[in-house]
Every structure is written in C-alpha cells, then in structure tokens.
Amino acid sequence: MWTNFTILALVTLQRLVELYIARRNTKRLLANGGIEVSSGHYPLIVLFHAVWLGGLWYLVWGEVVSWPLALIYLVLQAARGWIIAALGSRWTTRIIVVPGETLSVAGPYKYFRHPNYMIVAAEIFLLPLVFSMWWYAIIFGCINLALLFWRIREEERALKPLRGEVQFPVEPSV
Secondary structure (H helix, E strand, O other), X not given: OHHHHXXXXXXXXXXXXXXXXXXXXXXXXXXXXXXXXXXXXXXXXXXXXXXXXXXXXXXXXXXXXXXXXXXXXXXXXXXXXXXXXXHHHXXXXXXEEOOOOOOOOOHHHHOOOOHHHHHHHHHHHHHHHHOOOHHHHHHHHHHHHHHHHHHHHHHHHXXXXXXXXXXXXXXXXX
C-alpha cells in the first residue's frame, strides 16, 4: 500500500513540477512574441490527465506492483527529462509558435518529430500496468491516442511556418 502511495505521489509531484515549468516557459514565450495556437483542445487534455491520475489514486490500493514495469516507467521519465532539457525554455504543454525561431533539433528531436508524445502515450498505457490494471491501460491508452492524434495534427499545422511550408501569420487561439 505504501509503495503504491509513493509511486503515485512521485508521479503527481512530477506532473505538478512540469506544469510549473510549462507555465513559466509559456509566459516567457508569449512575452517574446510567441503566439498560442489551437488552444481549444488544451482544457480537454488537462482534464484527461487529471481524470487518468485521479482514477489511479482511487483504484490502485491493494494492487501488486510490477517492479519490471515500474523500472520501464522510470526509464520513460528519464527520456521525458531529456526531452524537457533539449527544449529548455521552449518546452511547454501548449502549442506556442515564436515567429522567426527555428525548430529544435536537439536531443531526441534530432531523431523523432514528436518524441514527447511518444513518451506520453507510453506513460498513459504503462503506469496502470505497473498496478496490473490492464483494462485501465487499454481504456485510457485509446482515449489518449485519439487526443494525441488531434494534438499532433494541430501542432503540425502550427509548425508549418517554421518549416517554411507556409508563411505567417498563423491564426492565434480564439
């Protein structure tokens, strides 16, 4: 029971720290001329993550922890840290485009177009499996994939100007 509490407390703390970093970086990007794009889906993503984590808090008591899967989840967190470090002050949970800036090709972005979303998809699926909750992993994993499909489509549209595929201005969020 204490193991489950500790794991979820660490995941929750990590998410809260990430939200703090994202909010700080968002303010900085907007102050430097950044434009938030396609913000309409953002509240839904926040709600999804809150329900996913809240549901885990409610359901995992008494479940046995799979240590091999917990170790894999920990490796995913190291990859997440690499992603955040690679983007530095550009990392945020929102889609913000700063006209005139180039896309990052640092760290995992040298190899993958959307490494953060790969990690998020794996996390949403894997953490419930750490507690042997395969049904929860499947349900939330599928919902998350649909949200990520929407998010990536919007982000790709927003990043076209930085790839030279269209010209600014990108339509800001409504």
